Amino acid sequence: MSKITPIILAGICLIVPVLAQQSEQEYSTGRPGVRFAPLHIYIDSGNSSLAAYQFEMKAAAGQIKIVGVEGCQHKAFKEAPYYDPAALAKDRIIIAAFSTAGNLPKGRTRIATIHLQIIGDAEPQYELKLIVAADADAKEIPAEITFEKGE
Amino acid sequence: MTDKRKHFDEDLDLRLSSKLSADLNALFQPPVGVPPEVDRAVMDRADKHFARFQSGKGRHLRVHWAWRIAAAAAVIIFAFSLDLTKKTGPATDSFSIGETQAVDIDRNGRVDILDAFKLAKQIESAGPAETEWDINGDGLIDRSDVDVVALAAVRLDKGVL
Numbered sequence: 001m002s003k004i005t006p007i008i009l010a011g012i013c014l015i016v017p018v019l020a021q022q023s024e025q026e027y028s029t030g031r032p033g034v035r036f037a038p039l040h041i042y043i044d045s046g047n048s049s050l051a052a053y054q055f056e057m058k059a060a061a062g063q064i065k066i067v068g069v070e071g072c073q074h075k076a077f078k079e080a081p082y083y084d085p086a087a088l089a090k091d092r093i094i095i096a097a098f099s100t101a102g103n104l105p106k107g108r109t110r111i112a113t114i115h116l117q118i119i120g121d122a123e124p125q126y127e128l129k130l131i132v133a134a135d136a137d138a139k140e141i142p143a144e145i146t147f148e149k150g151e
Numbered sequence: 152m153t154d155k156r157k158h159f160d161e162d163l164d165l166r167l168s169s170k171l172s173a174d175l176n177a178l179f180q181p182p183v184g185v186p187p188e189v190d191r192a193v194m195d196r197a198d199k200h201f202a203r204f205q206s207g208k209g210r211h212l213r214v215h216w217a218w219r220i221a222a223a224a225a226v227i228i229f230a231f232s233l234d235l236t237k238k239t240g241p242a243t244d245s246f247s248i249g250e251t252q253a254v255d256i257d258r259n260g261r262v263d264i265l266d267a268f269k270l271a272k273q274i275e276s277a278g279p280a281e282t283e284w285d286i287n288g289d290g291l292i293d294r295s296d297v298d299v300v301a302l303a304a305v306r307l308d309k310g311v312l
Contacts, residue, residue, distance in 0.1 A: 009221050009224075051268065052265060053264065054263050054264040054265075054304060054305070082298075082301040082304070082305045083305050084302070084305050084306050084307045092307065094305040094306070094307065095305065096263070096267075096301060096304055097264070098267060098268035098301075100271055132263050132265060134264075138269050138272065140265075
């Protein structure tokens with residue numbers, strides 16, 4: 001009996017964490033209340049043309065995961081903006097883009113869309129901070145950043 | 152015909168000759184006999200060999216190995232519990248001061264998208280280029296250098312908010 005006991009203990013120690021991990025994965029993927037939603041980001045640059053921007057978004061409340069980022073409909077910022085790939089699957093991201101094109105947007109413009117995975121039934125709260133906005137001469141301009149929740 | 156056979160059987164000599172008997176004995180006798188001393192020595196060694204597994208020392212060795220396996224399993228589980236296998240993302244490494252100065256194109260002490268924007272405008276205008284703008288060190292000042300600066304601006308470890 002004393003010979004078999006350590007072997008049984010070793011087996012239990014090896015199998016239990018594996019089973020626990022598997023059940024945890026099943027729980028996280030199969031749990032109800034996980035949904036995907038876009039978050040549309042707008043910058044209002046007033047009468048100035050918007051040539052560059054940088055902002056930070058993070059979840060102030062609720063549990064989210066960033067799953068993707070895309071540019072906007074305006075030709076100047078149509079391509080996907082710059083962001084740290086490490087932000088994916090996290091709840092905080094810094095996004096930036098610039099355009100050297102001649103046709104630049106003015107006024108309120110949707111500049112990017114962040115695709116989110118929202119976990120749980122609680123409605124997440126977002127915190128946005130505009131770090132910089134600039135015109136075609138790379139001169140900083142006053143601007144306001146807002147967001148809209150998509151379906 | 153019966154008379155003839157009877158007569159024949161009466162004359163048959165069934166005894167073996169002494170020479171044939173000696174030859175048969177020599178042919179079927181074992182060539183070498185195993186001395187009883189050798190038999191005893193073999194048996195003694197076999198007894199000693201198998202007695203070792205039944206002794207307390209043999210049991211101790213087997214139990215010792217079982218505990219080693221258990222200890223190894225415990226070490227593996229401890230390592231997993233510390234999450235030593237988790238890899239850190241390449242973009243979340245700390246940015247050195249030298250690298251920050253290199254990508255701070257406008258020298259305002261802050262790395263943001265305007266550094267990349269200004270570098271892109273310089274490249275597009277084909278204006279005078281400084282060798283220090285070759286951020287990636289490939290001997291060219293082009294869009295790939297702009298990308299390096301822009302990616303440095305959006306790194307998560309900047310901690311802006």
